[in-house]
Each structure stands twice: as C-alpha cells, then as structure tokens.
Amino acid sequence: MIRAVNIKKSFDGVEVLKGISTIFEKGKTNLIIGRSGAGKTVFLKLLVTLMQPTEGEIWYGDVNVTNLNKRQLIDLRKDIGMLFQGSALFDSLTVEENIRFPLDMFTRKTKKEKQERVDEMIEVVNLEGSNDKYPGEISGGMQKRVGIARSIVLNPKYLFCDEPNSGLDPKTSLVIDELIQTITRENQITTIINTHDMNSVMEIGEKINLLHMGKLAWVGNKDEVVENENELLQNFIFASPFLQRLRKQALGK
Amino acid sequence: MILSFFYHLGRFISLLRLMISKPENWSMYWKETVRQMNDMGVGSLIIVCLISLFIGAVSAVQIAFQLSEQIVPMYYTGYIVRDMTIIEMAPTLTCLVLAGKVGSSIAAELGGMRQKEQIDALEIMGVNTAAYLVFPKIFAALFIVPLLVAIAAFVAIIGGYLAVVPTGMITATEYVTGLRAFFVPYNINIMFVKGVVFGFTLTAIPAYQGYYVEGGSLELGQANMNAVVFSNIAILFCDFIITLMMT
Amino acid sequence: MILSFFYNLGRFVNLFRLMLSKPERVSMYWKETVRQMNDIGIGSLMIIGLIALFIGAVAAMQFAYQLGNTFVPMYYTGYVVRDMTIMELAPTITCLVLAGKVGSNIAAELGGMRQNEQIDALEIMGVNTASYLIAPKLVAALVVIPLLVAISAFVSIIGGFLAVVPTGMITESEYVLGLRLFFVPYTVFMMFVKSIVFAFIVAALPAYQGYYVKGGSIELGKASTNAVVYCDIAILLADYIIALMMT
Structure with missing residues (x-):
C-alpha cells in the first residue's frame, strides 16, 4: 500500500501539484488519469522517489519515504519496479540480457538459477523465441513486454507504469493491460499506472484517481464511471460525441 | 556567465563525488570497464596511427625546411621531431582528436540514455548511475589514452622519418643521429602525465555534458558540441598548466 | 571498405556539383551567408582567442625549456614560436577545434533538418536545398576561418610572450629580437593557404554527413x-600535403 499525504510540488515558483492525498491499494491496479498537463507524470515521479515533493509525505506501508538518504533510497528501490513510457530498454543488450540485468547487478545467483528466472519471465510475458533479439529489432508492444519482465524480475512489491499504452494499437494495449493486471493479482503487488487511455480505465480501473489542474478531481472504480455525473470525469472519459451517445444508451436514456 | 561557470563546476564535482562509491557488483x-577499454583503445587505434603519421611527417618536413636556412645542423630535425612529438604534438593532438571521437560518443551515449529514460530505469533498480555509467569510462581512459599517446609518439617519429628521408631532404643517418641526440628520459614522464590528465578530461567533461542533458534532440546535439569544445579548451588549458609545472 | 569510400566520395562530389547553381534569389x-559568418566568426572568437593564448604559452615555454639544454641562443624562442604558430599550430589546432564546434554544429543542424523533413519541405517548394543550405555555410567558412586563424596566430605570439617574459625565462628584448629574426613573409602566405583548405574541410565534410543522414x-x-x-583526419592529411608542396 502506498499513501500520498497532501502532496505539493512547485517548479520555479509555479505550483504544479496543489495538495493531493490518496491511497493506492495492494493487489489492485491503481490508475492515475487526467489530461495532458494535469500533473500525472510529476505525481508518478514523486511517488517513485525520482523527485522530492515541495510539501507533503509519501508512505510505503509504514515507511515514510519523503526524506530518505541515498543509501536508504537504494534499499527501498530493490522493492520497486517501473515500466517506462518508451520502455527504456538498454539498446546494446539483447532481450534476455535486458531482463537478466537486475539479476546480474543485485543477486548472487548462479548462472543456471539466473537463466531459469529469465526463462520464467519470458514465459510470463509471452516472448518465447525472441531471447537474442535487440530492442531495435522488435515491435513497440514487445518492447513493453520486455520492460515489464525486467521490472518484475526481482519480485518487487511496488510496480509503476508510465503510460504503458502510448504508441500501441488498441488490441496490443489490451494485452499489456491484462498482463499487468494478472501480475498484480498473482504477486499481490501495489501497482500504479499513469494513463490517458480510456480503454485501460474501463478494463483495469480497480481504483481510479482523476487529476485535474494539479488537484484530485475524482476517485472511484471502473464500475462507477458510467453512472457518475462528475463533469470533469465525463469530459475526460467520454470525450467524443460518439462515446457520449454510447454512454446515454448504456444508461438507458 | 561566471555564475553559470561555478554552477557547472559545482555540479561537475558533485557528479564525481557521487561516482566514488562501493560498486553494487564488482x-x-x-x-x-573492459568493454570501454576495447571501444576506446581498439576503436581509436587506426585513427590515432593515421593522424600521428601525418603529424610526424608535417613536423619533420617543416623543421627541415626551417633548418635549411640556419646555422643549426640538419640532424637537429630528428632531435626536434622527437622532442616535439613526445612532449607536445602526440599527447595534445591525439587527445584533441580523441575528444572529437571518444568524447562526443560518450556525450551522445549518456545523453541518449537520459532522454530515453534508461538512466531513470537504472536509478529505480537501485543502481548508482553516476558510478556505473561514468566511472568505468573514466577509469578505462586513464589506462588507454596514455597507451594511445605512446603509440602516437612512436608512429609520429616513424612518420617523420618517412617524410624526410626517402624524399632526400636529409639522410637516414642524420635523422637517426638527431633522434639519439640530447635524449632526456624525463620528457617521457611529461608525455604520460599529459596522457593521463587528458584522458580524464576527455571522458569526464563529455560524461558530465551527457549525463545532465535535458530536452530533445536539439539539446542533445548542443551537449555533444559543448562536450567536444569544452574538452578541447580544457585539454589545452591543462597542457599549459602541466608545461608550467613540469618544465 | 574501399568500395564504401568511393561511394561516399562520389556522392560527396555529386553534392557539390548540385550545389553549384544559380541562386533562386x-x-x-x-x-x-551573413548569418553564418556571424555564427562561425563571432561565435568562435572567444574560444579561438582562449586556446590560442594557451597554444602560444605552451610552445614558448617548451622551447625555452628545450633550448636551455643546447648551444642555441635563447632569443631563438621568439623566432621558433613565431614560425611554429604561424605555419603549423595556429592553422591546425584552431581548425581541429573548429571541426569540433562548427563542424559538429553543421552536421547536427542539417541532420536535424533532414529528420524533421524540413529538407523535403524545402525541396517541395522548389528550393535547391544542396545549394541553399550548404553554399552559404561554405562561403562563410572560407571567408571567416582564415581570419580566425590569423587572429589565433597573433594571440598565440602574445601568449608566448606572456608565458616566458614575466616569468623571467627570457627577457623581453630577447623575445622580440627572436620575433623579428629571419622573417619569411612566405610563411604567412602558407598559413592562409592552409586555413582556406581547412575551412573548406570544416564546412564541407560535416555538411555532407548531415545532409545524407538516415534513421x-x-x-x-x-x-x-x-x-x-x-574532419580531423582530413585536416591533418591536408596539412601534410600542403607542407610537402609549399616547403
């Protein structure tokens, strides 16, 4: 479980986040949604400790992570996995080497144990047969899957995903979303996903946080989205007239 | 401008301080480090040989031309070529070119990693990126660049020979007599000190430029150029300081 | 490798044939062209002045140090610094540094325009891009770089003075005596020939690299x-050929 308490963040005197308090639950896919410029990326970077908030606190379980020193941060990060928007795979390493990298760096396992773990991960993300390809040789969707495999290879307790669906077609997006959800449930991870893809919201939105202008505008889950009358939420999810008509039909109006 | 100089100097030093820590995994x-040594050393060998051949040839031809009007004997060509290449030309010119090759590729590599969030990805894993990404490069350069400089000096002297002896400007005996005249082993020390210092300069400055790059590909190009230009200036500045202290 | 050399050489020559056409306006x-002159000239002036100061200082100190061991009179320092900077150090080192600054800038600019499809956009408008994008850079470099080299030679000689005279290594009158000794105006001519050739290299090679970038x-x-x-290799090769032909 991760708790954010009254988080504020300013850049050069401009307040980007204006006091956000929320809870991200264990074993669920927690979403942060909002329009471009709402402060999603900054919020995620604060949560993942790549930035420090100007004001407020972030708690991982019962540990306050807001003012840790370098050493404590490094220990904490052993429990964190992150999937980046552009996957952030290392260009000079193959798929297999990318996934094995955290194992090489932080564990004292034998070669055989590492290989078993890597094979297991490759199976989880359905990438059999691509072991020796380089990131430049595989599609965007496959890169995302390698990124997921790399981020969970050390069994993290917390998984962060920055726009996991950007640049993917709807079908591939769905595969990635389901993969993240399965991993979250099976390993009881606290997963936080930053997205503006409405398909994801409706599929895996077990807990949704809508940001607007640096404030939390709405919290709920996917089942509440259609019926809720919050104007900001409806404008965001059902952005086009076509989708608005569909919503009205679903509500039987 | 002075303020920004101190800002960068401070951030540069703090990067170096961050870099010095116990590795997560030796x-x-x-x-x-070995990969970097290979990239730098083997990857630059041909270029270094090629340019030092020219450097030696140019020095010899020009000195022979200048000496022909003087009271100084012709065998001085060999002597001046030897000292000039060992003390000055081999370390400085080799490292200026290496700044263009090795330095700019370091800046581009780290800058690219920063922009594609690969550095953040490493940070999230708990890797000390300042150490893992920067230290092996600097460490490799401290060994490889002096070796390249030594090879450059050697090849430059051969280049000088090839330029003036077969063309009949001076005889082989005169050139070799010159090479063996007034030899001061201390000059080799100067060469290696320069090699080590320039090796540090031409990796640390580009690494700094690349590591802290912000924005898009325009800024990356800018960082790349700054890396080369600032290393060049720093190399020539250090050249001056070393000469001042060691001669 | 040889094949790819000739492929690139052919395309390079072809690019310059394309470039030579009557301007649309x-x-x-x-x-x-004026904008480029300003960018190349004013933009590099500080750096050139700075490095020239160091080059001159190093050359003077090292010669004073070397002459200390021989029977050659001390005032030769001024003479050698003058000839060495004018003939060799000022053109070569200045242009090596400019290759890192101006050259990489030109490659990055044209390469960026190619990737953002700006070159295609100009082509569609009917502009001869080879001519409009490259010719002004080339002309500006051919005019401005020789001037920068001349400034660099002048500043180097001052740098040499500042390094050896106030420190008491040789006296002011010795240095100036050396500067005025055996002056051959032909060496200045050589300097300008070198700098024009190097200017062409510094502008043309990066323009080619940037113009045809892919990926x-x-x-x-x-x-x-x-x-x-x-650029660095070509400059040193050209340096050798010019030294061979003109001495």
Missing part, C-alpha cells in the same frame, strides 16, 4:  | 561524431 563494473 | 543567399537520433549522433573525426 564483476559488472569490471565487464563494463 | 541572391538576396536570400546573401542574408543566410533516428542515434544515427544523428553518429553522423555528428563521424563529421568531427573525418
């Missing part, structure tokens, strides 16, 4:  | 690095 650091 | 070309930002970085390295 074998990974060692592997990376 | 002379005033547009003129404006662009993404990694390839752009590579093209920029290649531009600098090829």
